[in-house]
Amino acid sequence: MVWIDDGRIAVYDRDDAGSGTVHVLDPTSIELRSPGVRWIKAVATSPRPVGDFGFFTDGEHLLIADEAGLQGVDITSGQQVFAIDRFRPARQDRHTGTLIQVGSANARLWTPPEWTARAG
Numbered sequence: 001m002v003w004i005d006d007g008r009i010a011v012y013d014r015d016d017a018g019s020g021t022v023h024v025l026d027p028t029s030i031e032l033r034s035p036g037v038r039w040i041k042a043v044a045t046s047p048r049p050v051g052d053f054g055f056f057t058d059g060e061h062l063l064i065a066d067e068a069g070l071q072g073v074d075i076t077s078g079q080q081v082f083a084i085d086r087f088r089p090a091r092q093d094r095h096t097g098t099l100i101q102v103g104s105a106n107a108r109l110w111t112p113p114e115w116t117a118r119a120g
Helices: 113-119
Strands: 002-005 008-014 020-034 037-047 054-057 061-066 069-074 080-085 099-102 107-110
Touching: 002 054, 008 054
Parallel strands: none
Antiparallel strands: 002 008, 008 020, 020 037, 054 061, 061 069, 069 080, 099 107
């Protein structure tokens, strides 16, 4: 799960076969189904495998790390718009947006272009 912005949350639902679906939820659309049980409406859904490495956002794209690398996926359409081969980040600095992949003796960083000024 990752907060995209103040109005959207992305969650990943993986099935037993290893494939799954990304759902973009609107937390303002809470529906009371029974006492104490609330549901949040999905505003976008796209089938997409998500690996075990990481699931992040830059506010415009979902950033999904898997065995192949990092994919930038349009939040609304679910279409892949860019990829960084062999970059498998495990963490994101929430202030600068910088993603980090740590190796045995080094680290690899990438900052989404829209956030570059924040990263310095």
